Amino acid sequence: MKFSILFCLLLLTVGALMSIRENSDAVVEQKFAFNNYVLSELELVIDELKDFHAERADSSKSTAHYFKARIHYKHIEFFVEHVSPVQAKYQINGALVPKFSEYEEGFIVDPCGFQRVEEILFSGEEIDSVGLENELLDLITVFQELKNAYLSISLSDYLYLEMLQLQLVRIAAMNLNGYDATFTKTNIQEVDENLKSMLEMIKLFRLKFGTKGELKKKFQALNKDIQNAQKFLRKNPNFDTFNRLDFITFHVETINRDLVLLHRTLGLPWSEHKQALHLNSDRLFSNETLNPQFFSIYYSDESNLEKQAALGKLLFYDPILSANNERACSSCHQPDKAFTDGLRTSQAFNQDGFVERNAPTLIDAVYQKAFFYDGKAYQLEQQIRDVVHNEREMGSKLSDVVLKLRKSDEYKALFRAAFTVQKDAGISEYAIQKAITEYEKTLISMNSRFDRYLGGERNSLNQREINGYNLFAGKALCGSCHFFPLFxxxxxxxxxxSEYEILGVPATGENKSLDLDKGRYEVTKVQKQMYAFKTPSIRNCELTGPYMHNGIYTDLKQVLQFYQKGGGEGFKYPVPNQTLPFDSLELSDREQEDIILFLKALTDTSGLAQKPFKLPSFESSPNLNARVWGGKY
Ligand code: HEC
Ligand code: HEC
Structure with missing residues (x-):
């Protein structure tokens, strides 16, 4: 556990420092042009908060100051979130639920900052003036600290362009989805403010780089497209009915493309460190943009990836990994069921009953930072060790698997060909884990009808499916946990x-009492994480039933009813610290159906189905050659 905290901390610090490291190659003479904008807006945030603090007894003045402070914050959100991600998430503008922080002592960060101020002002309850004062003072302190820090950093120009692209992702995935502004529901107007600052930044770029040749057109296109996006926002700023899908498809993607073209025309470099998104791509939300290698620990080993994946595929379907040579990974992760097994919970080793949990899909599983429902594995590679060693699953040991595999000349040759960089090229525990992981990285589904719509194919979704997405990301708040575009x-x-949530999933489909699987608590032993589960992907959920960690729901209608009611609390059994809103969602039957229609438009298993193939043979152990492809059961 210690290791994992340290590891996360390291990742986070790297994230925060990545930008500061840019110091070294910064274009010094212009270093203040963009920074000045950020600093002046930051100053305005602080001024508004100070006035707010001074006039906090006057409710109409308080709300006015609150909104103004938000607006100026939204102007620099792209910068603060990038350069100070920890402060942004845990002190300034986190979601309005306790956050299971892996970085802070005690692991839990209660809601604070803007979200808490908003709750105090707008929740309709009596105003907690002491709480308000404390929140305001804390916010002022954080912003002042940021100001001091920003005075002395200077970033390269290209980084600002990348930050604007990342802000577009934030807009599409978070801001439009009710991640913040929970009570005021001013999300759509705030996105308009995000875009205003984008126009300001572009103006500064134009001043700095001029408008010679191609550049003029690039700047014009950007301005025009941002303004068109603003028009779209202003036409319907209603959070519940805003057509976010069309906004993303026809405006966010367009602005992103303009930014990429401008970046290329300016001839600026791109960040070299490994990121989750390839920003120098034609699309922001597509297969090509996501970088599976970012999600892997074996950063340096990037040769022969295809051979490794092909070998991993053999291993995945080969029951040689289990102690009785009868179970393969694919016993429980079957390709024709989107890599699940269709059971409530999976069948245990030696057919001795059932394991505790439902087998999740492996499609797109790579795009996570934690594995298993309780997040006990932090890497896919680690997950493989867990499952091979689990007495209830494969009942074996990687070291035994290595010894077995070494008896096959065919396997030996395959490992030799796939692992050439390692000192100990050949069959090893490392190589087994790496090969299977590389195979898992090929299990990617980003070409569903929904994805094709995002790519501009207007006919690939009908109106009800579009409406379904808009409800999913809007009124039904699903998108505030199942984040677009991976869901x-x-x-x-x-x-x-990867985040964990407490929904209060019941013990049975009758919704009578809480399921007592402790979830994340099993790993962290933090009381507030009791019954928390990692938010799974819902891509391909048409095929992955039964649903939830305990497989209690057999169809998506039941899942929708669970959310409609407000989770466990909504069903009136107590759920400590439920993070899902308790109130009924008040979705009509037709709205629920639309959401399900949208979910079904996320199905894409093209190219992932598998026909049995011949497994490698064992010359000297003929009994092993009786192995069944995909496992006996
Ligand atoms: C006995 C059935 C069974 C076998 C065999 C099995 N799994 Fe699983 N797998 C499960 C179950 C059940 C879970 C969820 C367990 C949990 O969350 O506690 C799971 C979880 C996973 C996850 C985590 C997915 C996520 O999104 O968190 C991955 C990855 C995975 N399995 C890959 C494999 C691989 C690779 C193999 C073979 C080495 C394998 N599994 C063998 C049943 C099985
Ligand atoms: C507060 C965060 C949160 C919200 C809001 C939320 N979900 Fe979930 N969702 C989760 C978590 C966590 C799980 C896994 C729970 C478990 O297995 O115990 C889950 C599971 C699911 C599953 C089952 C996936 C599977 O393969 O078993 C579906 C389908 C789903 N959610 C759809 C939705 C829809 C539709 C909405 C909106 C009506 C929604 N979710 C809102 C967090 C959330």
């Missing part, structure tokens, strides 16, 4: 951590 709990735009 799992890995938080965009950096994809550095």
């Amino acid at each position: 799992n709990g890995t938080v965009p735009p950096y994809f550095m951590d």
